[in-house]
Structures are given as structure tokens and as C-alpha cells.
Amino acid sequence: MTKDQCKQVVIDIITDIAPDEDLSALKPEVRLRDQLQLDSMDFLDIVMELRKRHGIEVPEADYIQLASLDSCAEYLTPKFTAAGK
Amino acid sequence: MKPARIVITGIGLTAPNGNSLAEFRQNLLNGVAGVERFEVRYMGDLLAGVCHYDPLKYQKKKEVRVGTRAGSISIYCAREALADSGVNFEAMPKDRVGIYIGCTEHGNVETENEIFNVSKFNYDTKFWSHYHNPRTVANNPAGETSLNLGITGPAYTIGAACAAGNMGLIHATQMLRLGEVDFAICGGVSESIHTFGIFAGFKSQNALATHEDPKKASRPFDKARNGIVISEGGGLYTLERLEDAQARGAKIYGEIAGYHVNSDASDYVLPNPTRQAECVRHAIARAGLTPAEIHIVNTHATATPLGDIQECEAIRAVFGEGCPDTYINNTKSFIGHAMGAAGALELAGNLPSFDDLIVHPTINVDDLDPQCALPGLVLNQPVKAKRVDAILNNSFGMLGINSTLIVKRFVA
Numbered sequence: 001m002t003k004d005q006c007k008q009v010v011i012d013i014i015t016d017i018a019p020d021e022d023l024s025a026l027k028p029e030v031r032l033r034d035q036l037q038l039d040s041m042d043f044l045d046i047v048m049e050l051r052k053r054h055g056i057e058v059p060e061a062d063y064i065q066l067a068s069l070d071s072c073a074e075y076l077t078p079k080f081t082a083a084g085k
Numbered sequence: 086m087k088p089a090r091i092v093i094t095g096i097g098l099t100a101p102n103g104n105s106l107a108e109f110r111q112n113l114l115n116g117v118a119g120v121e122r123f124e125v126r127y128m129g130d131l132l133a134g135v136c137h138y139d140p141l142k143y144q145k146k147k148e149v150r151v152g153t154r155a156g157s158i159s160i161y162c163a164r165e166a167l168a169d170s171g172v173n174f175e176a177m178p179k180d181r182v183g184i185y186i187g188c189t190e191h192g193n194v195e196t197e198n199e200i201f202n203v204s205k206f207n208y209d210t211k212f213w214s215h216y217h218n219p220r221t222v223a224n225n226p227a228g229e230t231s232l233n234l235g236i237t238g239p240a241y242t243i244g245a246a247c248a249a250g251n252m253g254l255i256h257a258t259q260m261l262r263l264g265e266v267d268f269a270i271c272g273g274v275s276e277s278i279h280t281f282g283i284f285a286g287f288k289s290q291n292a293l294a295t296h297e298d299p300k301k302a303s304r305p306f307d308k309a310r311n312g313i314v315i316s317e318g319g320g321l322y323t324l325e326r327l328e329d330a331q332a333r334g335a336k337i338y339g340e341i342a343g344y345h346v347n348s349d350a351s352d353y354v355l356p357n358p359t360r361q362a363e364c365v366r367h368a369i370a371r372a373g374l375t376p377a378e379i380h381i382v383n384t385h386a387t388a389t390p391l392g393d394i395q396e397c398e399a400i401r402a403v404f405g406e407g408c409p410d411t412y413i414n415n416t417k418s419f420i421g422h423a424m425g426a427a428g429a430l431e432l433a434g435n436l437p438s439f440d441d442l443i444v445h446p447t448i449n450v451d452d453l454d455p456q457c458a459l460p461g462l463v464l465n466q467p468v469k470a471k472r473v474d475a476i477l478n479n480s481f482g483m484l485g486i487n488s489t490l491i492v493k494r495f496v497a
Contacts, residue, residue: 019146041151044215052212 001080003073010072017045028069091258092330093338095323097165100430101134101316101420110437113445114467118300118419120314126281132302133278134316134421153220154276156229162321163230163270170323183266184227184240185257187249187273189424192221193280226274246482249273250428251490255344257324272429274319292389304449305386305393305415306457313387314421320429338436342493343372349485361399361487368489377408383431384415385479387422394456414463415447428480438473439494
């Protein structure tokens, strides 16, 4: 999986958990929280959906890695690759 | 000191046959039922009363996704009631507003959903939703309403089985009289059709209605009645002390005249006509009325073979033959049993009678059960009453909880 594909995985999840948000101009380097109305429960949703949809586990200590799309891609791409995706 | 007079100033509702009081009332007068076929998990195609309001009228998509159906119904009804009341809600101190919502049950839907969800993951509980607890706490419907409206006063539910709709109004009346709040949003809601457990439970009890025509399935007092049609819905009211309502020139639907709540203490599920009659008598006494001065009795009857007969026995004991101006009807014949919302919806459907003097009927009675024959029972067609000055609303529930609420015509 490429980093761009990884970002799209995260965007697909956010589309479902934050259906009122406009994601068309999301800046990958900016914190998601600074661009969208996301609270801590929403980030738990992202973690849950990564687990459900892709079998990817994100330990609590690593939640900070999900701050932006860029950091998501940096952190998650090796996990997807290790999982053979 | 006489207790403060409490009046109804706004009504918001969603029922299987209407999403506003005007639409609901029109369908009650036109004989339009709201029961339909409904897919229930594990059980297939059953009958239910389903509401078709627009959740996005007052909620964001995310609120609907994160919240519960009962919360969504509550928000819709509360917002509709506030709009109907004409109150300047923005200017109102939000810590002086109370939310009191009756529920038959809450949390079954969400728990069943989560068990179904983890079943797809070999019952591994790491897939259990982090929303489960806020969705299933008993105060959820009231809490979601407080969040949506920014109300910071007391907001909680009242668990009272199928007596709960009345209980919301009764509790709000008490809180207004105690001075705990200055404005109350109250009534009852139900999301019960989204839990298979309630259908399966009634089916195991041989108390689930069946009929080839869904609209004929709920038939209290008919000889061929064969059980309950389960429904969802909500009916919320705005209640105020009379002086406050008058000070702002509010429209007044009616005045809370009397109420009573008691318990059978006799069985888990079987009703007790002696206690029901006591409940009705105490409510009438508290209202300072006589049975003959009650002009509409809206029955609780759910179309179970025994329950209907027992309620009729209780009504016969109180009203007998000496109440020529008393009419008796039933709303569940149109919408099924809306559980926690039942009492609140059924009262709402009758309140317009103060203005039009028309009593909506009990429909689907093709062959009246002689044991349910009561003087004044309004069958299949509306009747025009000489006068409608007081409406008595019965709602009874499992574990033997009975509630009777009386609303009278407002006379300054």
C-alpha cells in the first residue's frame, strides 16, 4: 500500500464517522482536529474502523500518530505493508 | 396553599400515522392506521408501527449516527413542542428548564446491536463500541435532548413500563409545582421496534398480534383480537405554570387537573382491575371531579385477550351506567402500542376534542367482545360530543404500574 492509498483509507473512514464534514480540501500536513470537528470519541472510531476493516491495531500510546493525514500515512503504511496489504 | 395550576402550551410528536399533532389528529378522525410490515432481526417479517419523521430536521448526520433512535425521537419531539409553544427559547434561562421523558425500557436496542456486531468478529469484545455506555444509560433520550438544545437543568428519564408516557407529564407537573424548574419538556418516547427481544418476548407470551392486513392488526375490544402491535414513537409537551404561560400570552391546550400512580403488587405481567379502578378513582378525586364529569376516557387496552377485559372491568366499576356524557375510546387501534410513548401520544390525539368536540373512535372492531362492551364506547366512527371538558388518559405497565392523568379544558 502506498502512502497516498493509506491516506485514502483514513479519509474513507472519516467520511463515515463525520458525515457532515466537507473533506474535499483537507490539508494532509495539518492536524485533523484543526480542520474538522473531531473529538476523542471520533478518534476512537478511527482506531475501531482500522481494526474492523483492515485488522490494523493502534495501541493507545500511538494515538498521537493519527494527528494528521501525513502522520497517519507515515505510521500506518508500514503496518499495512507488514499485514501484506 | 393550593398547588400551582399547570398548563400544556406545546405539543411535538411523531406517531406511526403522523409527524405533527394536526396530521395525527386528522388520521385519527379519518380512520387511518399506521401499522406496516417490518423486518425484525432473527424473526423476519412482522408487524409494527414505524415513524417516518425526518431526523435531519433537527440533528446533524453525526448526531444521528452516534446517538440512539430514542434520542433522535426525543430531539424531534422536543424541538417540535418548543416551536409549537411559541416560547422565546433563546432568551430562556436554560438551567430552569427540565426534561422528563418516560420510557418503557432503554438500552436493549443498542445492546442487541453490539452483540450482533461482535458476532461478526467471533464475539471478540475488542470490537464492542465505545459508544455503548452513553447509548445505553437509562437517561440517554433526555440527555441527548439536553445536548441538542443546550438545556442545563435536570434532564432524565422515568422508567415506568407502558405507564411511562403519563408519568413524564405527571413528574413534570410535580417539579413545576415544587419550583424545581420554570419550564418543562415532558412526555414519553419509544424505540422498542428496533429490539428483537420485545417482539420475541411478546411472541413467547402469545401476545404478539398477527393479521394479513397490517392496518387491521391492532384491534382492542374486538372478539378476534390476538395481541399487541409494537410501535415506536414519541410525544413531548411543554408544561408551564399558568401565570408564566399567561404572562407571555401562550396558547393553552388544557390544564393538568389530576393524576394518580399506583402499583398492583400482584403479578409480573397480569393486570389487576381492582388497582386500576383505584388509580382512576384517585385521579378523578384529585381533579375535584366526579366520573360523570369525565367526557373522554382514553383506554390503555393493548388488544390482548385478557388485558382488555380487565381494563373494561375497571372502567365499568368506576363509570358504570351513570355517566351518559362519557365517551370511551382507544388510540392503539390506529398506531399499535407505542410503549413509553403510548400515554403521551394517546393524550395528544384527544386534546383537540376540547376545540372540535369530536371523539375519535376505536377502529378495527368488527365484532365487539361482549366482555368489552361499555356504555359510551366509540366504535369505528367518530362521534360529536355535547361537551368535552375533561379527558382521562389511562396507561398501565408491566410489574403492575398504573398511571391515570386527567386534563381539563382551560378556563381562566
